[in-house]
Amino acid sequence: MNKIMKELVTPFVAIIIAILIGACVMLLTGHNPLAAYGALFSGAFGSTVNLSNTMANAIPLILSGLGVAIAFKAGLFNIGAEGQYWIGSMAAVWIGYSVQGLPPILHISLAVLVSMLAAGLWAGIIPGLAKALVGAHEVITTMMMSYIAIFLSHYMLENGPMMQRGFVPQSPVILPSAMLGKIVDRTQLSWGLVIALVVCVIVYWLLYKTTLGYRLRAVGLNARAAKYAGINVSFNLVLALFISGMLAGLAGAVQMLGVQHRLYDSFSSGYGFTAIVVAILANNNPFGVILASIFFAALSTGGQSMQLVSGVPAHLTDVISGIIIFLIASKNVISIVQKRWRRRHTLAPVKEVQTGC
Amino acid sequence: MRTCLEVREITKSFPGVLANDHVNLTVREGEIHAILGENGAGKSTLVKIIYGLYKPDSGSIRLYDQELNFASPRQAIEAGIGMVHQHFMLIPALTVAENVVLGGEPGRIHYRRKENVEIVRQLAKQYHMELDPDAKVGDLTVGLQQRVEILKVFYRKAKLLILDEPTAMLTPQEVEELILVMERLRSQGVPIVFISHKLDEVQRISDHVTVMRAGKTVNTVETKSTTPQELANLMVGREVVLHVSKLPQKLGEPVLELVDIVVSSGRNEKVKKVSFEVHRGEIFGLAGIDGNGQFELVEAITGLLPCKTGRIRLLGKDITSSSVQHRTNAGIAYIPQDRQLDGLVMDFELTENFVLRDFSKAPFARLGQMQVKPIEEYATRLSEDFDVRPRRIHALAQNLSGGNQQKVILAREVSRNPELLIAAQPTRGLDVGAIQFIHNKLLELRSDGKAILLVSLELDEILALSDRIGVFYAGRLMGIFPSGQVTREQLGLLMTGVDLGSGGRL
Structure with a gap:
């Protein structure tokens, strides 16, 4: 219990400070922060519909956030969750409209599996193998692969093979047998929520209760010790990126099958990037990912109603998330500096004495 | 000869360790002064204090007429102390000239490249160091990179040059060239302090030697009037051997067999054709100074580094190309350094x-x-x-x-x-109680009939525990001796590459 409280302190303080700074900005620009935040809160949680939409928004964040977190746990910074999300989306929609005559359970499962596999390979093959074999940094490779994925979707939809007949760059609608049902009617909240929660438990189990998770974490925390323990470091790096990509791909699939039902031409879903923020705020804890996802989803759904009611631009929520990231990052910087300082003044010299000369 | 640097009664303690204990050092103009000592003797701490990296608890340092009390290396540099660290601090992508002036570039906002190149060319000429100012540092050999470091020091107008283990990373040829450079600098009157644990080098290059042991300066002697034997005695000391009660040995079949092992790491061959066996019920002690390849050999046995040639057998089975996992399962246990x-x-x-x-x-x-x-x-x-x-x-x-x-x-x-326990520096940095505990455990294993390969930089530890002692120097075994048939002084000499001739080799 104590441990959980400790883990919650940093994100909680960061959120409070960010909200206070947001309030200062509102005061300076002549808005009433209490009214604005009230509107934001009721916009996010105030009614069944609002709450459902917030939760619906959280689903892809939870799934892709878990993906980013699992990569972090293995010491990898998968910055390309956005691209993996697109790959997953494309695969799910394609299976969704092109495969006919399957019962819903099979159709949905097939779409989900194919999209996870595609996105997993997207992350695992090029960035994963490049990292494992030649040491290419995954921040660069996953980012580049992300652009490739997004432009691939442009190609598919703008007079490409996945474009619906007509002039609008969008895919056909998926068949009803591939659609995920709604939990709450007339909202965006689908049974994808249950998938996200179950996957969260699975990821937790995988990371902390299996030998696979043990390997991934050992590689992430100390690759040298892992190698000494007989763990194949390269293979586990590839595997971590593969799983990470699978989860981002699953996020895309659930969003397509549950909410959008077709693929629209666009530059970014935003989920893949927010997922990084989610994982950081959650400190890569799978259950923390759920809370962080709901928080950011609430900011985005509540932000619109804040703008309508109190006239504060919805973009202020971006300011708030930016400040949160800044605070958490600076907290890490501070603790690194503290460690260095302590080391220089107490610990390291001892080691120097024994190793030096 | 004027006194250049005078260190008086410097004491520095870290929690649990007295790293420097009333250390004294006097360096005169135009001399090469070696500081000799085993690992952990306090050499590094001393030069780090002189260079302003650590603050001493008590004592004083004078550079010519100036009392020094540095809060940072920057002040040390300004006062005229130049240090070349064992690991170079160069930017490989920049040219020689750019590296030399880095941090003190000529000109203000506008960087004057030509002037810079000219300054460095002159500097290199002045100190007789052949270097192309326009060459990229990343393309240079380690020996040349070291010259860049030395030039850097003189660009900052150093009055005293400190070289921390300057030969550790060099090939034998590069060592020769470094010695030439050092002698030229001496003839120009530049005092040099150089830190080493290699007796032969100290003997060749230096004018005076200050020997450190366990944080104290034992003695300062004129190099000409001393012998390697005497230096080794001073360096190792004659303290009581850590007392361990050892039961007589029951030697069994060989557990580990090494045949002509060659291991490369980086650009160098670190282990050159090493063969020996470790038997059941035996502690085989591998003595040697850090960086002579003993730890690369250990990593080769554990499977962390590949063997270039040679065979490793465990209980008769060839494991030369087995994975770490496989070796672990086959019975190798490993306490890493x-x-x-x-x-x-x-x-x-x-x-x-x-x-x-x-x-x-x-x-x-x-x-x-x-x-x-x-x-x-x-x-x-x-x-x-x-x-x-x-x-x-x-x-x-x-x-x-x-x-x-x-x-x-x-x-x-x-x-x-396990069948075989490899213990690399198992007691490094531990207090006496923990050391005792670990030593007793190793002896317990020995009486249980396990094979133990003990690699240590501490001669005391090797002498106290081993049944047989192998001495490693420059990637080679200088010899294998049953313990009791070799003295601490002989080991000290062997560790620094002095061949004892015919005596003792098995």
């Missing part, structure tokens, strides 16, 4: 660290799932058997003291009931 870097995952709990080698095997894992109960029971048992404190199996490894961290590793490796 750096417990925090290689031996433990510092952010893991003790439970997780205790099963680092066997986490995927029953009873710790079933069908890919970690089994909490057996792991916790195992961790509790090992903590008790090896007296790991605090007795909290869910504590993170990083929250334990060094001695207890080492006990965790020892417990894990020994409890696997």
